[in-house]
Amino acid sequence: MKHFTQFDDKNMAAALIEQALAFKSNPRKYADLGRGKRLGLIFLNPSLRTRVSTQIAASNLGIESIVLNMDKESWALEMQDGALMNKHTVEHIKDAAAVLGSYFDMLAIRAFPSLTNKTEDSDDFILKQFIKYANIPVVSLESAIRHPLQSLADMVTIQENLRNKPRPKVVLTWAPHIKAIPHAVANSFAEWSLGCGYDLTIAHPEGYDLDERFTAGATITHDQDEALRDADFVYVKNWSAFHEYGKIIHVDQPWILTEKKLEKSPEAKVMHCLPVRRNLELSDEILDSPRSLVQQQAHNRIYAAQAVLHRIIS
């Protein structure tokens, strides 16, 4: 594995899940494997779980990580080839990525979408530019369209809660929010759930269809109640409109997930990538109940990242 930016194939996913679970039992098993290697953690956007879990994952493997908050400690990057740089951007990604590539053994990068330039976002332009010019292995810490480390941690968490059901019913249900939120987590969760062979239903209000590149194969409905029936795993997530790109379309029905809506799904476990807007996306009663896997997901972020870094340096 050179880069880790998306779901690759079912075998690779299974191997990563297995490795993550192995690290969860024994985090320091390969504590010296990464000795002498350096990982650059590049943040173009804020982060809590991703930042800390990746640093810990690296440390568990003996990899030295150096954090660069490029949005704050450094300067604005120009992304367009051939640009005349006489405006606010200070350095071209060509130059910055190449330098970082010469300083580190691998890079991990967080780069959110603009939510205004659909073509560039859909093409994962910033991540691709980094990969193109850095010339070393790159791990996505969430890009414009995917959040693969989150999804790997989610798959690890589902695996831990499968109860001998090889093809669980997994529901991705849209939730309300007050801001325009990226599609990355939803896209990746669909991509990985389908890739792992799960029975995926996506429920969302009209106008909130996701990019079909990620959802082809899923059952898609606007009827949340129908979707939730007999669910094994319910993933709650807001996203902004994709077709009317980055817009927030008014929704009449209450799409917040509550305990009442899960009456017909007594076994359903509830997932969310965090941060969660309590009582807007998800009710307190669910988040604070045994249904909730959100803390388990967050904790598994460490081992997901560790499995990926382990594979890259192996």
Place this chain on the structure above:
Amino acid sequence: MKHFTQFDDKNMAAALIEQALAFKSNPRKYADLGRGKRLGLIFLNPSLRTRVSTQIAASNLGIESIVLNMDKESWALEMQDGALMNKHTVEHIKDAAAVLGSYFDMLAIRAFPSLTNKTEDSDDFILKQFIKYANIPVVSLESAIRHPLQSLADMVTIQENLRNKPRPKVVLTWAPHIKAIPHAVANSFAEWSLGCGYDLTIAHPEGYDLDERFTAGATITHDQDEALRDADFVYVKNWSAFHEYGKIIHVDQPWILTEKKLEKSPEAKVMHCLPVRRNLELSDEILDSPRSLVQQQAHNRIYAAQAVLHRIIS
């Protein structure tokens, strides 16, 4: 010791002071004791001495520390249980603290008061919420009402300068400032000085009484000259009004501490937690004279933090 957030009892204080002095002589004595342990340093507010001294203290013990500037690198936290999170807060402390608790072996947290919500500040609400949800040992790096690592370093410094006087006269004297400043340092200094059995006098202008929970047992006066007479240690500190919460009340007299005011206290050593506003709180002549212990206090911050971390991991 599970958490370190306040003065506990005299024996504990004496043991920590002794341990801090032992580390000052031999910082690397237990250089491997913390191997494999991780400390999360969480800053909701800026910091220089606290940030660096705690990192060094952890490193001296072999503890890995990871810094998270939550005010800048992460997002605004919701503190209220049951809140409908449809405003600017992005993550509930419940969720964030629980995640951090699952990532680290111990946390150290800086959280200033609002200076607007007296009830919450007085109850040390943010620190308590962190402790409640993190479920691992927590060290206060200054909370709404206390700064115990500063006070421990102050007690170490007093100990080093006692000159065989078991019950020195210690004076906490209010100083002018242009901003509304928290009460944490003043409260903690009173709490620890009294707890260590020192003869504490607090001098401040009318209207600047501190919370009696911290000052009961001290001599309190509005007469700075009287307070300073025969002082062994003079701690200079501004704080905003407590009863008229967070207000700056106009003061007619010049409360800046100058050499002239110390004429009748030839042996008095002068202390300040830094950062100090020179020539507003304290004159240059004092700060740059042999009376000043401010650098010694700052240096002792390392060993105070190291003694606390040592006790937590022992």
Place this chain on the structure above:
Amino acid sequence: MKHFTQFDDKNMAAALIEQALAFKSNPRKYADLGRGKRLGLIFLNPSLRTRVSTQIAASNLGIESIVLNMDKESWALEMQDGALMNKHTVEHIKDAAAVLGSYFDMLAIRAFPSLTNKTEDSDDFILKQFIKYANIPVVSLESAIRHPLQSLADMVTIQENLRNKPRPKVVLTWAPHIKAIPHAVANSFAEWSLGCGYDLTIAHPEGYDLDERFTAGATITHDQDEALRDADFVYVKNWSAFHEYGKIIHVDQPWILTEKKLEKSPEAKVMHCLPVRRNLELSDEILDSPRSLVQQQAHNRIYAAQAVLHRIIS
């Protein structure tokens, strides 16, 4: 060597260049030499290359480095002795530098010029205040008037590309920019090129003369074409006016360096310290051609810093 803030003498420069090249071949040769030593990296301004390359250099030597973004994580410093601190500055450099000096074994500091106070900038006031009060070795990570680690990396890069020419023709040519840019890189490059005995020509539009303290001994011209003829190394850099301090003076001619301007210098290598404004200072065609040494310079920053730190701790 106690401090590293400027060109010292030719022998010292030669020794540092040689050591840097040795580390480039074998970065971990002295991987334990700095064990137990701590370097404080203090940033009053943003940084990418300097920040990361210095951390890596320290790590290669076993030195522990702790980063403090004083512009963001800490507070505004007062620089004037005797100041009445009743305005926006929160801590005096006297106190902050002394504390940092007591926490670390050595400091590295980035402090840009104001570009408004010519006297203070020209005197390198902030750097000198740090050195005065920190009382431990200080490495400049770019000061108001010099960027010696950049220049050392530049000299290493020239050395690597000398092709048996002991006294190459080196041209420092002014480039357009939209912002008022400090003189530090230009000053230092002139200082080191002349100090190393190179044949230095400086080309710039009228009004852009640099401080003669750095340029005495160079050929100075307003004719860029003439300057570039038969050049071996062409260093492209913008700077604001020095005599009309910090001003941007309108320039009629196109001073951007293009391939066409180098027609008569087929062997010329092109240098820039980065970040570079593409197609404003330098054309894409040059930056992406074999002429360009900019990535090599950036990479050599690691070994330049490592050579300096090595000498300080040896």
